[in-house]
Every structure is written in structure tokens, then in C-alpha cells.
Amino acid sequence: MDNSPHIGLIGLGTMGAALALNIAENGYPIAVYNRTPAVTDAFTSGAGDLAAKLTPAKTLEEFVAAITPPRSIILMVPAGPVVDDQIAALRPLLGDGDLIIDAGNANYTDTERRSRESENDAFDFMGIGVSGGEEGARHGPSIMVGGDAAQWERMGAILEAISAKYQDEPCAALMGPGGAGHFVKMVHNGIEYADMEMIAETYALMRDGMGFDAAQVAQTFEGWDAGTLASYLVEISGKVARATDPISGAPMLDVILDKAGQKGTGRWTVIEAQQLAVAIPVIEAAVTARNLSARLAERKKGAEVFGGMPQPLPDGVLDTETLERALIAGKILCYAQGFEMLARASAEFGWNLPMPVIAKIWRNGCIIRSEMLNDMASALATNPGESLIFAEPFTSLLRENEAALRKTVIAATGAGIAVPALAAGLSWFDSMRSPRGAANMIQAQRDFFGNHGFERLDGQDAPHGPWGAHG
Template structure:
């Protein structure tokens, strides 16, 4: 008999935690995993919440357990597995049953699946879910994409399980088709950049100032009480303080310097290039991850050229200066992310609720930050303006860019790689340069390809006096 109000397929870490969250909020949830043993173990370990969980051994049993019209969440790996699961589900469903892809889908895939669903006359929803294991269990940030009717149908459940910021659910409808998954992708791109800038500041502390992990952790913990207050700064403080139980050494010192990635940061960069929206800080962060993976090559480079000299001049860098540099970099990173969202909205015909994007990231997600409240305010005032130009952030950047400049200059002079912080500084300088050097690029393009150029003193397309020189 039908007894569940909603169903969820995929009991990996995120799916299991989201199921417990749903059950805890009072919604009976049917669960199914293709590995039956995982379903049994999940229910056996659910404790009191097991009373609100309906396990299923087969897809047919799973579908029968959900009260029509059915709402089914997919928490499975992105790509072909989602298409295969949809193909297996559809013949078992009624025409008004809703499939909700809550994985890290590429928004192009979501667009395609939404078109296919619309052509078949069945509902479909793609939602970005951020917050990791803890967020899924206790309240993630949720970004919805699809029809408004489909969103409205499951909004009570999604808003109930979402994180809350001063009582407001961090679950927002972003727009049609893949809009929700695109917003989540940009979230992840900003996440890459935020993490990379923190890592670069850590590198200066470790290699330039000779600080141990504990000292680094204490500094970040202190910074979390100021303008940098955020989840990532908070956990960086905790990471610095952590000790490896096997060796007694700081955990940071026993972790291999090779970072993984699941591809969402790369998607962000690819889409930015297609849209002509510059996001150099995020691009630098993705590049840094790729370089980190080339561990053997980096070691060969060090053997050939020698490592950068350790240590910075005494008194050249202070904690306050590094904090200030990170504040400036953070503002520029987020400004670039919101510019990309704005460009996507224009290109794809989405009316993205820009202030609401900042608001939905205030709790539950990985990039939650105290700054997001001020960003929401600035975007509500003028959603089309670059965030860095909003009065509050213009003042913030003006006060903190000098520290960013000193930090980057010192690091580069002493051979310490700071790709994301350097990209932030260079982008700032480009954005405040009224007359750039692109006139030289235009002249070169016209010289070798007769592409023409614009003049400063008259309209139209023009060519230079190159004659037959090309």
C-alpha cells in the first residue's frame, strides 16, 4: 500500500543523509538503492527515524510505496546513470509523477531532460543541493530549476528540510529547466576559488613565515570572528588544530598535496568562456587543482630548478595584512561569480533572482559567509551592477586592495605561487583601467587578418595603413 509522501533513490552519503533529514521533518519517505544490502543497513541504522522510512527491494515496490501523485528524488551520480534511472522509472510512473534530479548535474543535461519531459507531458525538476554530508542531514541550500508548478508542488518538503537563515528557508526557485543546476555550478566555482585563496594564504604562513599548523589554525579561528566569518574559514581553523591520531603530527602535515575535483569547477570555467564572462579567480583555482594533480611533474621541476627560497623578510607580513588581502580577494571572486550568473540569465532567457541567490547561500552551503547578507542587499539595490561597484563593496575593496597588492608582490618576488590572489589583483586593475592596451591587439588583428578596428574619433569599421606589409 502507498504510505510514503515522497521517494528517494540512491543511498550514498548524500542520499542517506537527505533521507534522514526528510524523515526527521515528519515526511514518510520511501527509499531504494540498487544494492539491497545498503538499503537494509540504512534502515537498520536509522534509529527512531526508521518509523518514517519505507524501504523497497525493487523499483516496482518503491513506486507502489509512494502516494500518488508521486514525487521522486534522484541522488545518484551525474551523467548516464541519471538517464538510465529515468528510463527505468518512467514506465512504472503515472503521467503526473514528478522526477527530481538532486545530484550535481551539468545544467545542459538538465535542460535536455526537461525538454524530453515536456515533450512527453510529464513533470521534471532539477535542483542543486549544497552543504555536503552535514548540510544534507541537517539543512542544505537548495536551488530549484524547472517549471514553477513542479517547484510549488514539492516546495513545502524542500523548504522544510533546507537550512534556515533567521527563519527563512534557504530553498529558492531560480528559473526554468537547468537554472537551478547552473546556479549550483557557479556556487561550486566560487567554492573552488574561495578554497584556493585560503590555501595560498596558508602557503604564505607555512612557507613564508614558518608557522606551524596550530598557529595557522589559531589565526583562521580568530579571523572567523571578523569580516571573513564563513564556513570555509571556520573549518580551516579547525583543520589547523587537528592532530593525526596515528602519528601525533598535525593532520595538515600528513596530507598529500594533491587535490581532487568532481568537475563542477571546470564546468563553471567552460560556461564562462562560452558566455564571454571573465572569472579569472575561479579559472586560476581550477588550474591550481589541475597542477596539484601533476605531483610527479612538480617534483621533477623542483629537482631541476630548485624550490623557491623559504622565508620572507622579518616584519614584511602581518596577520592583519593577510586577512585584508583575503577580504579583497573574496569580494572579487564573488563579484565574478555573480557577473557570470547575470550573463547566463541574459543568454538563456532566465530571470535569475539575483538577491535571492545571495540569500540562498547564507546558510547550509559550503560558501556560506557573513558577506552574503551585504551582497544580497547590494543586489537588491541594483542587480545589474558589478558587485564590486556597489558602494559598500567599493569601499571595502578600496580599503583592502593595498594589502592584497603587497601580499601578491611579496609572494611573487619570493617565488611563492599565489595564482588566485594574483588573478584577483590583476582583474581589479583591469576593471579600473579606462584605456586598456586592447588597441594594440586590435591593430595586430587588422594587420594580419584585416579584421578592422574601431577608432576613438569616429564611428564605423576601419583599417590601418598597413598596405602590403602583411
């Protein structure tokens, strides 16, 4: 293999450094650059045997000159204006055939804009979503690629090589043009928010409702990870519940402030869902829960004014099997909503997203990887355009586990234990199986105050009520 780098990477933070080592370990020489030279030096000196595959550069000009044309340059810098600034700095240094690849957590609308702007540049631009955290970036992430066929032809081999593998299948694929890759990554992160929130809600029920200590919580998650819920997030939930704080000696969970952080991708998912008029209430509830978690002072005041909650559950009201079944149902409903959002975006933007492939590349490397995605990939291939709730085995699983979800939500509500994501999933499910809802009242109200009209059940052409316009 040619030992001169055709590829470079800018941004040697946690993710960038891990990805650069992954590329080098897979046999691809790579030039690396960070705006702080000391960071580049430290990275290279700590690369061990892989240092031979690295070409460090102290300036941007030196970095570009070190890459043999046609150059492929990966940006691993903070999303937003920093990416635009980096592109602007590279613009006078690049030529025909060069390619800039934004592998950060970009908003897909920015990727769409940058793709359009690159049509006036000598170089090309593409955006890819990379999931899996530091471990994934280092040893194999799930990679969602946005670009055209020629760009995939150029980069596909290396992206497949550095990606995670599921039974030898690469977890990397072309999603569609422009911002498609970053859109799919955004929805992945929205599902991630919801998956984490539902797990946290079952933890709250065990801790506050059932009086479980951290060891009992850990044992429960470990048991769940051996069954239908087998997944990365359930696995690590057992591990964090099992961990001990090295400072106090207490269970690690018991010393962590209940204030959840977020970087915005879940919020973007909710905003885009509203723009697309698609219902993703489980993800919306998860984002709201993170927002509420930050309101510590107000939550304390609420406890003082209205009385502290929650209350312990009466003995025997819930058990871990019921919680497991509730989480199975909630997970199916959450993923169904996520895939419906992807399908709506695919149609709206003309992307032709490969739905079964998306489920396949999420089977390893990414944060939401789980065994359930195998069946989801099959269901999406067999029932194109159909919601996952109407495809086997998920229809049967919902029939088997719906009662447990309902029992869990009722018990939590009675005890004052907040389960917003599980409750939102149940409400969505009930709406999806209601042949006649209550929106006729809303339409009547809209016609009453705004003369907006409505459709009739009998199909007659009488689109207004007898009340006239009284608004």
C-alpha cells in the first residue's frame, strides 16, 4: 500500500484522535492537524506503533501539503460556525478533486447548505454521521454517509474498513445525498435520548417505588440484557448500577446529581419532527425530561409547596418482569416513531433512505445497538412503508406486553413517579388503535371561531356547522 497519505484529519479531540488511530490501524496513512500544536505532538507521541502511519503537521498549509492529491480531509471539529470557519481556511489551499468530509454532529440543514455552497468551489463536500462515542470511533463506529454515488465510491472502502462489523457486515452505508447522513444520525440520537429516558424511568420505579438498592438494580438490568432487551444501553446500565464511587465508597449512582446534559441533537430531532408533521412523542418526552432535570431549584420548591414525591409502591403492584415487559413495549413504540420520521423525511426530501439498511448499520458500533434491530431490519424490508407496530414480530410483542406497559404507567402515576416517555408511548399506541378519536371536537371548535371548515363522515358537501362564525 502507498505509504503517502491521501487522507487527513483536522481536530484531535477525543473523537478525532480515536478516529485517526482507527484509520491508521486499518492500514491507511493519515495526516493529522490540530490548531494547538502541542495537542498534535502529544497525540503523535502517544500513538505507539501507529505513529509510523501518522504525518503530523504544525500549520494548516503544512497539513494540506502533506496529503497527496486528490485529498480527502475529515473535519472533527465542533459543529456550527467552527466548521464554516475551517472550510473557509481550507478553501484557498485545496484544488480540483479534493474532498472535505464533515464527520461531526452537524445539523443536517448546515450540511445541506455546505453541499450546495461547494458547487461553487474546486473541492467537494460531504457529511457523515458517526455514532459510538470514543470507543466506537477508535474500534469501529456506525457510519451514516451523506453524499452522491461518486463520493461513496471514493470513500466507501475506507469507511467500511473502519466501521463496526456485525457478523462481518460493515456498519457503514450511503444514506442519500447532502444532509441525509446527518439527518439519520440526528434521528439515531433522538431515539438514543428516548431509550435512555425509558431505562431511567424503570430505574426510578425500582429505586423509588420498589425500594431497590443499586445492587438489585444492577442485577435486574443484567438479567434483562440476557433477553429481548439485549442492547448496549441496558448492558451499561447494569454496569453503572454495579459501580462503586472511589471517593465515598457508596454506589456510583447514589452520588451523581440528577441533572442530565445534552448537546442538542435530541432537540433538533423534535424540531424537525414538528416541521415534518410526524408524531414522535416518546422522543419529545425524553427531551423535555432532560430539560426538567436541569430545573433543580424549582423541583425542590415544588416538593416544599406541594409535598415531596414519589411514594413507595404498595407491595406486589409491580415486579421486575412487568417492568421488563413495559420497557420492551416502550422500546418498540419509540423505534417505530423514529423510523416513521425517517420515512417521512425520505419522502419529503426525495432521499430514498434505505430503511432496512439503516436498521442493519445500527446493529453494532452505535449507542442504540441492540438485538432487536435484526428483526427491525427484516420487518422494514418485508413491509416497506408500514409502521413497525404493524409488522411481525413487533405486533405480537406489543400484544404480549401492552398490559405490562399500561400497568406500569398506572402504578407510576398513582405513586407520583414521573414516567413521561413510557406514558407518551402508551398514549401514542392508544391513539394509533383508535378508529375514531376526539379531533372532531377540535374541528368543530376551529369552524366555530375561525370558519375553517371540516370534513363530514357521510361525505356530504356541507363543510360548516349551524353556528356560523361566532369567534
